[in-house]
Amino acid sequence: MLKYIARRLLMLIPILLGVSLVLIGFVHLLPGDPCASMLGEHATVEKLATCRHSYGLDLPIWQQYVDYMGGLLHGDMGVSTSTRLPVLDQFVARFPATVELTFAAMLFAVGAGIPLGIAAAKRAGSAFDTAATILSLLGISIPIFFLGLLLAYLFGVWLHWLPTAGRIDLHLYPDVGGGFLLFNSLVIYHDPAMFIDVVKHLILPALALGTIPLAYIVRITRSSVLEVLNEDYVRTARAKGLQQRRIDNRHVLRNALVPIVTVIGLQTGLLMGGAVLTETIFSWGGVGSWLFQAVVNNDFRVIESGTLILATIFVLVNLVVDVSYAFLNPRIRYS
Amino acid sequence: MAAVTAATPAPAATRHRGLWADAASRLVHNGPAMVGLVLVVGFIAVALFAPILAPYNPDAGTIINRFKPPSPEHLLGTDLQGRDILSRIIWGARSSLWVAVLSVSAGLAVGLVYGAIAGYLGGLVDFWMMRVVDVMLSLPGLLLTITIVVFLGPGLNTIAFAIAVENIPIFARLLRGSILGLKETDYVMASRSVGARGQRILLIHIMPNAITPVIVAATLALATAIVDAAGLGFLGFGPQDPATPEWGTMLTDTYRYLTSGAAFTAFFPGVAIVLSVLGFNLLGDGLRESLDPRLKR
Amino acid sequence: MIRTRFGALIAATMLVVSACGSSTATTAPSAASSAASTSAASQAASTAPSAAASTAPSGGTPVNGGTMIFGSASDPSTLDAILIQDGESFRIAQQIYETLIKLKPGTASDLEPGLAKSWDVSPDGLTYTFHLQTGVMFTDGTPFNADAAIYNVNRWKNLPEPLQGSDYYDITVFGGYGADSLISSVNKIDDSTFSITLKSPKADFLTAMTLAPFGMQSPTALQKYNADLAPTDPKNTYWQTAPTGTGPFMFKEFVPGDHYTIVKNPNYWDPANAAHLDSVVFKPIADSANRLAALKSGTVDIIDFVDANQLNDVKSDNTLQLLMRSPLAIGKYAFNQTQKPFNDLKVREAAAYAIDKQALVSAFFPGLGTVADSDLINTFPAYEPNQTITGYDPQKAKDLLASSTCPAPCSIDFWYPDNTSRPYMVDPKGEFEAIRQMLEAVGFKVNPQHKDWHGGYLTAEANGQYPSFFIGWIYDYGDPADGPGLFYATSTAKCNGVSYTTPHNCEFGEDNPAVAAAMAKAIAEPDAATRTQDWKDAMKLINADVPDVPLVWAGSALGASTSIHGYIPSPTQSEYFNLVWKSNS
Helix, strand or coil: CHHHHHHHHHHHHHHHHHHHHHHHHHHHHCCCCHHHHHHCCCCCHHHHHHHHHHCCCCCCHHHHHHHHHHHHHCCCCCECCCCCCEHHHHHHHHHHHHHHHHHHHHHHHHHHHHHHHHHHHHCCCCHHHHHHHHHHHHHHHCCHHHHHHHHHHHHHHHCCCCCCCCCCCCCCCCCCCCCCHHHHHHHCCCCHHHHHHHHHHHHHHHHHHHHHHHHHHHHHHHHHHHHHHCCHHHHHHHHCCCCHHHHHHHHHHHHHHHHHHHHHHHHHHHHHHHCHHHHHHCCCCCHHHHHHHHHHCCCHHHHHHHHHHHHHHHHHHHHHHHHHHHHHCCCCCCC | CCCCCCCCCCCCCCCHHHHHHHHHHHHHCCHHHHHHHHHHHHHHHHHHCHHHHCCCCCCCCCHHHCCCCCCCCCCCCECCCCCEHHHHHHHHHHHHHHHHHHHHHHHHHHHHHHHHHHHHHCHHHHHHHHHHHHHHHHCCHHHHHHHHHHHHCCCHHHHHHHHHHHHHHHHHHHHHHHHHHHHCCHHHHHHHHCCCCHHHHHHHHHHHHHHHHHHHHHHHHHHHHHHHHHHHHHCCCCCCCCCCCCHHHHHHHHHCCCCCCCHHHHHHHHHHHHHHHHHHHHHHHHHHHHHCCCCCC | CCCCCCCCHHHHCCCCCCCCCCCHHHHCCCCCCCCCCCCCCCCCCCCCCCCCCCCCCCCCCCCCCCEEEEEECCCCCCCCHHHCCCHHHHHHHHHHCCCCEEECCCCCCCEEECCEEEEEECCCCCEEEEEECCCCECCCCCECCHHHHHHHHHHHHCCCHHHCCCCCHHHHHHCCCHHHCCEEEEEEEECCEEEEEECCCCCCHHHHCCCHHHCCCCHHHHHHCCCCCCCCCCCCCHHHHCCCCCCCEEEEEEECCCEEEEEECCCCCCHHHCCCCCEEEEEECCCHHHHHHHHHCCCCCEECCCCHHHHHHHHCCCCEEEEEEEEEEEEEEEECCCCCCCCCHHHHHHHHHHCCHHHHHHHHCCCCEEECCCCCCCCCCCCCCCCCCCCCCHHHHHHHHHCCCCCCCEEEEEEEEECCCECCECCHHHHHHHHHHHHHHCCEEEEEEEEEHHHHHHHHHHCCCCCEEEEEEECCCCCHHHCHHHHCCCECCCECCECCCCCECCCCCCCCHHHHHHHHHHHHCCCHHHHHHHHHHHHHHHHHCCCEEEEEEEEEEEEEECCEECCCCCCCCCCCHHHCEECCC
16 A cells, blocks of 8 residues: 555656646747836836746756756745746645635535435435436536526625635634634634634535535435446345445445545635636635736746646645555455 | 446336336426427527527627627627627537537547446456546546646637546546446356357446446536636636637626626526526436336336 | 836936836736736926825724735835835835935925924035934844944935846936946934935935935845845845834734735834834735635725726725825837837727727726826826827728728737736726627727736736737826836837838837927926926827827726725825724724
């Protein structure tokens, strides 16, 4: 097992090398000169040259790549050309927001998706099943920004039930800082009211972001449970007269979990980097909107380093998922 | 390791004609899938016959007539530029269909060739080809798409291309998985033992069976492409010519006026997106169930 | 200032005022500024419209306490005062730093004491002696005295090399660094008195000293947090962690992308003007519609640059109020006269007659703008009505086009920017589509062209690459020198990669020696009345060339909760939050 994990971690290296190559290639093909956008339209030729030199943009591309990778080895992820702050600091400042949003969205998706999927499977072919199918497909079919806007205007602007921007009520907590607010509110500040406020801010963006994973989880849970329900051993168990609930817990869910966990892992990985639209609508200071702005502003270092970090996370999440198979299903062995 | 995909090919697929005929009959009896089929056919028909169906020229209008609420004259009202929203939605179906078909067929073409080569050759070639796929898949999808669009400039073809790039690794991996699974099945072994040449094996025996999950995935990818294109429109990356009706852009252009009594201008394009995407999703899901009979009982 | 430009502002020095800022775009496109980026605050001369339109709520006794959340467009780009150029940074700097001299709230040019309680000017106009307030401390405990002030002035004069090029107002007001600076010497007279000596007279010097970039910063904090190292140096943590001034508010925390918090300075030196609010939080919300949604849902208390089309939305909500700023911006459809077919006057005239400005303004600027017929704002003394093509006359447009070198269908490239919203150009794409209809109705064939505002639009436009385009201007102060005096100035630089043998105007391709001479005469004229007449003459020459179609004179509006009181809007956006209080609601 450990050997397997070690080998998978080793595989990270070629993947990340590949990602970094793709990125640096892409970013340097992007139109526009980061220095021109930094210095403005009346920048002199000398100023531009100095600026390009200071970012190493005057070097051949392979040299830039080697220097960049050398910096990475020393933990230097470069400096943003638009904010002129170190990329790593900016990432660290925004990452907790992304993690909490992803966590909340997946909690919603898993918490609602698995029971719904099981219920649909058990009543396969019923009206309930059909309704669950159509609703979950509807969930995949609504563009996330459309859903987000509908939610924001309905529950925020018209009903005034829930906040539409940010992570916490800054009226009450103007200097709470950033970080993991869900965690900090309980563990550091021991303030349940603050925790509830953070949760209230999470609801709408999490609903918007969690709808697609929810739909996928309902679908996959339904089909895996259906499959397992008809396996011989479940029939046997039933024939033996085991209680239905015991069959559910012990046999069905456990065996159905492998594909479900796969989907959960895949979706978690996607959400970590794919929350651009949700973050934009709910002014959520996370990683997605940060990278989006970097692309628009031609902030090449942020694009490269930020995407590299996200790709690493994505691969690691997948590794965790693969390893978890062994615990879920002892028949799967890694060598 | 455990490669678990929802769409594993049916091992029972040894008799071709039987498989397709069975699938068709199952599909016809699948209610949601039929709803999907109707939506998809309707969507395609609207796109193809837009010039006949649209009551007005989608570009004609003047700002003096902006934001007229729905009326017998303008069934869905008029937009910011005083243009008929219904006509623009009808013409917008063309943009969506174009992006969807172009992106999926381009993604399919490249992905299929790539995946087939990797899966068939196997070994070290396969290993490294799949690592390249891993690289592509580990890049955050929407950001990659945006980067490509920024790089190539706005326009529907650019958007389709960017979405296609996102699709390639998905199709490649899918097809390779199918081929690997089938390569070892009895009938391929059998045809190899009687001396059929490699290419023949690939074309006649492996491909058709490997292709069923791809058909399902492609149908679902059409849905994703429409959603992605709309998302790009929302972020400001729409057609090069702003007069070209595109649903995502239509929604976005007016959403700043949402609370100024013009909510319908954003709402109807949104509904159009949802209905067409839902159609492809229902159909794709139904196809999956009918092509893999084990799923539906 | 602002359309984001570094310009030959120095040319305008003889006027009461000076500096101008550039927007977030050029130098520091900040992380979240795609949608509505803001203009910088700036300066205005006595000719500028005053804040007559102020609808600031007055009544009631101020209540102390509470937090105000300001829905801003983006994070600040820097808070090292001397480097500030964008509006979001200005807004925060005006609360935590104080200048030697201040603008009277709501006015565009009335001076009042700041950290200097009084000042004298030598008869030759070169030496300014400042008598400082006593007992003032920076919020880190460092005393503010002549030494601290001199430290700051010397930092402007000898801006550390790594920071050079990141500043804007410093170079614009003082013209250079070190020996090139307009500041010749700074002298301490006693602990609370010092003087600045200039190399040559500068009438707008005192007014320039009211600009937020010339706010006083704690020398201790500047040194301790390595503010003189390059802004990119990780050791320079000054503005993110410890920007330190004497103001009624002080820095509390900055969470990039999420919020920036300042809190009341409990030891403010002028208790009569101490802040009422406990804290102010700046919450970046990039999109203007989302900002309004946040205001309406109570997530934020006040937002800037409400879309004209959303004014009614704010008005009709009895928990909200509008705070109006009078127009100081001009939006226009402009031509480059060196590019075909706009080298033909008839084509430009045809376009001018084809545009129904009233329909455009009613659609996009209801309540915030009026139809413009000049590059000048109609409150300027040099403004004269009816000097440009004003009537909407499609038939005349058709006739002109037919007799031009580009008869219908006359194919033209028309550029508009993506991802921006400016007071004078609230919905560039929407406005483009509307004008396109009008142009095509008279025989033009419009090729839509667009580019990201931050991502090259301005650069290409300024270099003369666009035949016809949207552009606009927010005046720093009410003088034509700050508008046409810059637009139509000639340049010896390359235009669009082409070197011209004679000085040439890149942006509009205005290449009329008579115009250049008339403007030079006006800018050099010391007498106000004569100068006004000179500008009227120059504008006549300019308008005869039809270099653009002025579309709208635009103001701007803040939207606020009715619990916010004492907010005095200023045409130059010099707005002080210590006056603001929040009623318990």
